[in-house]
Amino acid sequence: MGGRAVMLIPHRTSDVEENVLPPDYQRILAAVRQAAGPVMARQAGEMLGVDVNIRSKLEPLRGKLVRLVDRGWLRKLPDGRFTTRL
Template identity: 40%
Template sequence: MVSLPEELQARETAARQRVEELQAEAAELAVRLERAREDLSRLEITRETVAQVLAELSAAEAAPEARVKDALGPEEASAPHGVGVMAVPPWREGLVAQVLPDMYRDIVEIVADAPGPLQAKQVVPRIGLEATTAKIEGTRGKLKRLVERGWLDEEAPGQFTLARRGPGRDRANSQ
C-alpha cells in the first residue's frame, strides 16, 4: 500500500511536469504568434501600397495632361500609364515637389520644414497617419523611394533630410 505523502509527491511531480510541458507549448505558440503578426503586417503594408499605387495611377490618368507635360520632359510626358510608370519621377534641376503624388509631396514638405533629420516614425503623425508598424514601414518605403529618386538624402540609416542638390534648398512648399 502506498502512503499518502508518497501519493501526494507523485501527483506533485506529475503536475510539475505538465506545467513545464504547457510552458514549452506556450513559448512555441508565442513564437508562432509573432511570426503570424509579422506576416500580417507585411500583407497590410503590401495591400496599402498596392491600393495607393492604383489610386495614384487613376489620379494620374484623370489629371490634365498639360500639367503633367509642363512638369515632366516630353519623353516622360508621353509615356503610357500602367506597367513601368514611375509615380515618383527622378529629381532634376527645375523640377518642383508639386509633380509628386500628394503623399510624397507631403513627405518632402515635412522633411524640408524640419530643423534636422527625421525618422519614418516622426513623419507618420505629421502626414496624418496613425503611428502603427504598418504605417511606419509604408512611410519608410516612401522615404527610401524619395532617396532613390534624388528628392531626399539618408544621412545615416533611417535619418532623412532634403537632398542637398534636391528640390532647391529654398523649401519645397514655398513653390
C-alpha cells in the same frame, strides 16, 4: 496634354519640379523640409498624422521615404534619418 508617360515618382533633375510628385509624396517632402533637422520615419509619420505605433501604417511611409531617397528628392543619413538635400 501630350502623350508623354511620366514615372510615378520621377527622378529629381533640374527641370523637374516637386509638384509632379503625387500629393502624398509632396506632403512627405514638405514635412521633412519643415522639420528642425533630419528625422526618423517615425517622426515624419507623427508630423503627417500617421499612427506610428502601428507597424502596418509606419512601414509604407518608410517605403515612400526610401523611394524619395532613391529618386534624389531626399537624403538618408548613415544613422537612418532622412533630410532634404538642400
